[in-house]
Amino acid sequence: xxxxxxPEKLLSVFKGAPVELKCNYSYSGxxxxxxxxxxxxxxxxxxxxxxxxxxxxxxxxxxxxxxTSFHLKKPFAQEEDSAMYYCALSGRSGAGSYQLTFGKxxxxxxxx
Amino acid sequence: DSGxxxxxxxxxxxxxxxxxxxxSPRSGDLSVYWYQQSLDQGLQFLIQYYNGEERAKGNILERxxxxxxxxxxxxxxxxxxxxxxxxxxxxxxxxxxxxxxNTIYFGEGSWLTVV
Numbered sequence: 001x002x003x004x005x006x007p008e009k010l011l012s013v014f015k016g017a018p019v020e021l022k023c024n025y026s027y028s029g030x031x032x033x034x035x036x037x038x039x040x041x042x043x044x045x046x047x048x049x050x051x052x053x054x055x056x057x058x059x060x061x062x063x064x065x066x067x068t069s070f071h072l073k074k075p076f077a078q079e080e081d082s083a084m085y086y087c088a089l090s091g092r093s094g095a096g097s098y099q100l101t102f103g104k105x106x107x108x109x110x111x112x
Numbered sequence: 113d114s115g116x117x118x119x120x121x122x123x124x125x126x127x128x129x130x131x132x133x134x135x136s137p138r139s140g141d142l143s144v145y146w147y148q149q150s151l152d153q154g155l156q157f158l159i160q161y162y163n164g165e166e167r168a169k170g171n172i173l174e175r176x177x178x179x180x181x182x183x184x185x186x187x188x189x190x191x192x193x194x195x196x197x198x199x200x201x202x203x204x205x206x207x208x209x210x211x212x213x214n215t216i217y218f219g220e221g222s223w224l225t226v227v
Contacts, residue, residue, distance in 0.1 A: 034215075041200060043114060044155075044218040086155060090216075099168050100145065100204075100216055102155040 002027040002091040006103035013077045014111050021072040021106050023061075023087030032090040033070040034100075035061055039083045047072075047085070057081070077110045084108075115139065116219035118203050124225045130191040133222045137184055137205030143167070144186040145206075145216060146178055150199040161186055162208070193226045200224075 003026040013019055025031055035047040048056045050063040050070060061072045070087060087103040115138035125131055137144050146158040148171075157170035161180035172178075175193075180186045190197060204218045 036218075041221075043116075043220045044202065044204075045114075046215060046217070049215065099157060099160065099170070101157065102147075104154040 002031075002089050002099070002101050004087050004089050004101050004103035006085075006087055006106045008106045009104070010107045010109065012109045012111060015079055016076050019072075019074045019077045019081070019108065019110075021085050021087075021108065023070045023072065023103060025068050025070065025087075025089050027068075027089055027091045029091060031063075033061075033063055034088045034090065035059070035070075035072050036086045036088060036102075037083050038086065038105075044086065077108075079110050079112055082108055082110045114217040114219065116141075116203055116205050116217055118201075118219035118222050120222055121220065122223045122225075124227060125193060127193055127195060127226055129193050129226075130189065131193065131224065133188040133190070133201050133203075133224070135186045135188070135203030135205075135219060137186070137203075138217055141205035141207050141217075142184060143206045143208060144180055144184070145204040146172075146186070146188050147202040147204065147218075148199045149202060149221070150196075153199075155202075158188070190224070195226050198224055198226045 005024045033050045036044040037047045059074045086105045117136040119134045143162045145160045148156045158172040160168040164180050178188045200221045202221045204216045206216045
C-alpha cells in the first residue's frame with residue numbers, strides 16, 4: 001500500500017519568509033514523487049517532480065529516501081504563492097498499473 | 113491550459129438523480145483518471161482507464177461507474193445521487209499507465225452540487 005502524509009493542513013508565513021511544506025510517504029518500492037498546486041479550487045497544476053530535480057517558481061524539493069520525505073521549499077515566499085499544495089506519489093498498484101496517490105494537502109497562506 | 117477538457121463545468125441536480133461527466137484527454141494520452149475532491153475527504157482516486165480498459169480502481173462507490181470509449185474520451189456516471197456526492201470531480205490524463213516519469217495532467221474539473 002502507498003500512503004502520502006502532509007502533516008500540516010494550514011501553513012501561514014509572512015511575505016519574504018522561507019517556506020517548507022512537509023511531505024512524507026510510505027511505499028515499498030522506488031517511488032516517483034510530485035508536487036501539485038491548486039489555486040482557488042481550479043485545476044491541479046504540476047509544480048515539480050523529483051526525477052526532474054528542477055526549480056519551478058522558486059520552489060525545490062529533494063527526495064530523502066532515508067527519511068521517506070519530499071518536502072517542498074522556497075527561500076522567500078511571495079503573496080502569489082498562496083494556494084493549496086498537494087504532494088503525490090506514483091506507485092505500482094498491482095497488475096502492472098500505477099496509481100497516483102495524493103496527500104490531503106496543505107493550504108499555504110502568505111501574509112503581506 | 114492542460115489540454116484535458118471536462119464538461120459540464122457546473123452541474124446542479126437533485127438527490128436520487130443520475131448524471132454523466134465527460135472528459136477528453138490530452139491529444140496522444142491513452143490513460144484517463146477520475147478523482148473526487150470534497151471538502152472533508154480531500155482528493156480521492158476513483159478509477160483509471162488505459163486504452164479503453166479499466167486498469168485501477170480506487171474508492172469508487174458502486175453507484176458510480178465509468179468507461180473509456182474508442183476515441184479515448186471517458187465518462188463518469190453517478191447514479192442515485194446523495195447530498196454527500198457534492199464535490200469537484202477531476203479528470204486527468206497521461207501518456208501511459210506506467211511510472212518512469214509519467215506525468216499526469218488535470219482538467220478544470222466538474223462542480224457537482226446535489227440538492
